[in-house]
Amino acid sequence: MADAYVAIEGDRVIEARARAPGTARGELVFTTAYTGYEESLTDPSYEEQVLTFSYPLIGNYGVREERFESDRVHPRAAVAREMTDDVAEWLASEGVPAVDHLDTRDIVTEIRDEGAMKCGIAAGPDVTEQDALDELHECKHMSDHTDIGAQVSVDEMEVHNEGGDGATVALVDCGAKGSIVESLVERDAEVHVFPYDASEDDVAAVDPDLLFISNGPGDPQNFEQAGELVETYVGDVPLAGICLGQQVVANALGGETEKMEFGHRGVNQPVRDLRSNQVVMTTQNHGYTVADPGDKLDVTQVNVNDDTPEGLENDDLNIITRQYHPEANPGPHDSLGFFDDVLGMAGE
Ligand SMILES: NC(=O)CC[C@H](N)C(=O)O
Numbered sequence: 464m465a466d467a468y469v470a471i472e473g474d475r476v477i478e479a480r481a482r483a484p485g486t487a488r489g490e491l492v493f494t495t496a497y498t499g500y501e502e503s504l505t506d507p508s509y510e511e512q513v514l515t516f517s518y519p520l521i522g523n524y525g526v527r528e529e530r531f532e533s534d535r536v537h538p539r540a541a542v543a544r545e546m547t548d549d550v551a552e553w554l555a556s557e558g559v560p561a562v563d564h565l566d567t568r569d570i571v572t573e574i575r576d577e578g579a580m581k582c583g584i585a586a587g588p589d590v591t592e593q594d595a596l597d598e599l600h601e602c603k604h605m606s607d608h609t610d611i612g613a614q615v616s617v618d619e620m621e622v623h624n625e626g627g628d629g630a631t632v633a634l635v636d637c638g639a640k641g642s643i644v645e646s647l648v649e650r651d652a653e654v655h656v657f658p659y660d661a662s663e664d665d666v667a668a669v670d671p672d673l674l675f676i677s678n679g680p681g682d683p684q685n686f687e688q689a690g691e692l693v694e695t696y697v698g699d700v701p702l703a704g705i706c707l708g709q710q711v712v713a714n715a716l717g718g719e720t721e722k723m724e725f726g727h728r729g730v731n732q733p734v735r736d737l738r739s740n741q742v743v744m745t746t747q748n749h750g751y752t753v754a755d756p757g758d759k760l761d762v763t764q765v766n767v768n769d770d771t772p773e774g775l776e777n778d779d780l781n782i783i784t785r786q787y788h789p790e791a792n793p794g795p796h797d798s799l800g801f802f803d804d805v806l807g808m809a810g811e
Contacts, residue, residue, distance in 0.1 A: 466586070471581075477565055482554070482562060483560050486583070486597075487559070488598040489511050493725075494516060494728035496794070500550065504554075506640055507678075508537070510538075510681070515570050515574075520545050533640070542562055544564075562584060581604070583601070611680050616659035620657050620661070620665065631655070633657060634647070637679030640788070643677055650811070663695050672701070673806065674700050679708075681707075686711050697759075698780050700781075702782045706786060713775060719755040721752060728749075731795075732745050732768070733768065734764050734765070747786070747787045759777055760782065789802065
């Protein structure tokens with residue numbers, strides 16, 4: 464008998480098995496990644512989403528903190544065909560509801576046909592279908608989470624690798640994955656991690672060689688202050704961005720972003736570099752895209768599947784951004800050279 468329910472738009476309720484108890488709501492999305500569940504579940508970009516794994520068995524190599532991308536689980540709930548006890552117990556200890564024993568192919572097909580959608584989840588011995596429906600009816604559209612940055616950013620500036628020999632990087636933390644900081648520190652950068660709403664004066668105080676806008680959850684248009692930093696620094700200091708960072712940079716420089724139907728989430732998204740014609744496999748996790756790069760940025764890389772912009776650049780203004788995740792974790796390491804390129808702009 465079912466002891467968990469997933470309610471999706473149209474008030475359809477899918478029965479499941481409770482693996483971690485509780486009720487939750489969020490935007491229902493799926494990832495096709497076949498490894499990296501620890502990294503995905505701790506990626507702050509999944510804040511306010513319910514993550515469905517299309518790969519059928521989640522948890523088969525345990526749960527190790529050294530693979531976490533932040534200090535907590537970010538999706539509001541997790542959905543899998545089959546989840547191991549390790550993962551279920553971890554999610555339960557974090558208070559994040561989880562369900563399995565349902566047809567995840569059905570959910571993926573529904574999202575592909577209808578687009579990412581609101582959902583409600585109720586899991587545990589005492590829950591009813593109505594509990595899941597109540598959650599669904601309370602669920603907000605992702606763009607209506609207007610201060611989502613506050614949920615994922617540092618409260619105070621933090622310095623990593625103080626006294627490092629390399630560039631001084633001002634990383635605006637819109638929900639940064641730990642691997643981005645690590646990739647910069649490994650290249651000797653002194654990384655100042657700023658709150659998502661840091662002021663121009665805060666950033667100016669460290670006299671950065673590079674302004675870097677991180678990945679993050681929700682609608683990039685809700686990160687106005689990060690956009691203002693981009694407007695302030697463009698032309699004076701090199702600019703870099705990953706995922707939400709690319710979107711914020713584009714919006715700040717006269718471009719436009721829009722919501723995609725169901726986005727790209729996985730570890731084998733092919734990206735073509737338009738100058739070298741080389742294709743690399745990339746890790747992705749985004750539901751918005753740059754619809755118009757504006758007149759300051761050139762599209763230098765595109766997604767092979769749907770031609771959406773994956774890289775934006777301006778050689779004169781020293782700007783390089785990526786829609787995908789060059790830091791990987793999970794996923795292929797093919798584009799780690801991005802970090803050498805952006806630190807190269809900063810004189811390293
Ligand atoms: N990983 C990210 O930075 C995601 C960016 C943005 N929240 C999107 O969904 O498009």
